[in-house]
Amino acid sequence: MIDNTSAEQVSFGYQDVAPEEKTRRVGAVFSNVAAKYDVMNDAMSVGMHRLWKDRFVRRVKPRSGEAILDMAGGTGDIAFRLAAGGGSVTVADINQDMLDVGIERAVERGIDTLVWSRQDASQLTYPDKVFDAYTIAFGIRNVTDVQAGLDEAYRVLRYGGRFFCLEFSTTTWPGFKEAYDLYSHQLVPRIGQAIAGDAESYRYLVESIRRFPSMPEFEAMIRKAGFVRTKVEPILGGAVAIHSGWKA
Template sequence: MAREPHQDTSGSDGASASFGFRTVPLGDKQEMVDTVFHRVASRYDLMNDLMSAGMHRLWKDAMVSWLSPPHAGKRPWAVLDVAGGTGDIATRIVERSQGHAQAIVCDINNSMLTVGRDRAAKAKLSNAIRFAQGNAEDLPFPDARFDAYTIAFGIRNVPRIERALAEAHRVLKTGGRFLCLEFSAVDVPGLDRFYDAYSFNAIPALGKMVTGDADSYQYLVESIRKFPTQERFAQMIRTAGFSRVSYRNLSGGIAAIHSGWKL
């Protein structure tokens, strides 16, 4: 699958960022991304089911399995799930840990957080999962606060990925784990062409049918193509200060889980 060159958006005034296939002023991207997720929040997980034929659930389960949250310990195990507004990953972690994990879901988009709070309350998990509005590039938490940092299908929407990775490193304790689940570069011949055709034709049409909004899903498809390849993203994680960086491809590289440790 052809990839656009990754843009370095960590510069100063006049810097730009990609918004799908468009280049926009860096300062404008976050508001544009927020608008997308305000539009799709109420149907976000439903659309994930439809777009991936339910595969996103297996990918998220694989991520939590690799994280392997502990079931016991002298103190609760603290995890920060960033850009996880609906609480999907946090719920899995808390349940997998048999209640030992205490999760904070941090998302910049209040519409997504509202969905997550409602779901946590219905699942009687409000004591185990807290929700906080915040920016991945400037997290509202102290240094060395968390045992684990997770982010699923969110980091590609951050205007300055390098800053988000630096913040992940900052808030983790020594010995803490970074895990990122994200769409990636397909590495199976033939599958890449099918995936491109499906993504650019079926997904926006599906978004229009289910949510009345094709444009948001056109952006989401384009943002996947603009995201760095597995190896390039792994190098970005290393540059942020993480050690023992590795990744696992899922479904032929349609998605990948990246792992790193703060040592």
């Protein structure tokens, strides 16, 4: 597995590329899939992503009046749930096309309490210690420098702040792992082609999951950023996992 903190090469799917090249390519992927992103999530997960996100937000426990940064929140799926819990939510994403989809969805729902901001997770423009919670769902693996992204999450949180990350991982369930690998590599790109007209972007998304650190490795990275009381909650044997930590 490639070290995502390398200054010379980072992973883009199964390829190793320069950091700036990954940033460019990931941007192109999400610009390509933005319009069909949520439809594809339903198709790929048979709607289960909605249950995972509900569970994720229940773990965050948004409280009235607290400031929450939802990083890589593009289309607003997590932010809408957080706002319903009373949080004051800033939605940040590096991709303007994803943000535009989220803003349009918010208008359709009559939600005008969210703040939308174009941000690079590894170089946030916010001051230190301004948020009570930081969430990122299915986005951390697309950050060019994952450790820098975690360091930034720690920096912008107040003491006692909560970090929550929902991300794909590698299932440890025998039998299911093989079936999941076959589905991911063979069927997901075909679904992407059929629904979004884009097989290659979804092939990258599958490959990026396979190159992402294991649950214990990623938890170690979260601790390295400074977080304490870290926890991993596997879903489907680890096909998806909720990672969390606190800023002490």
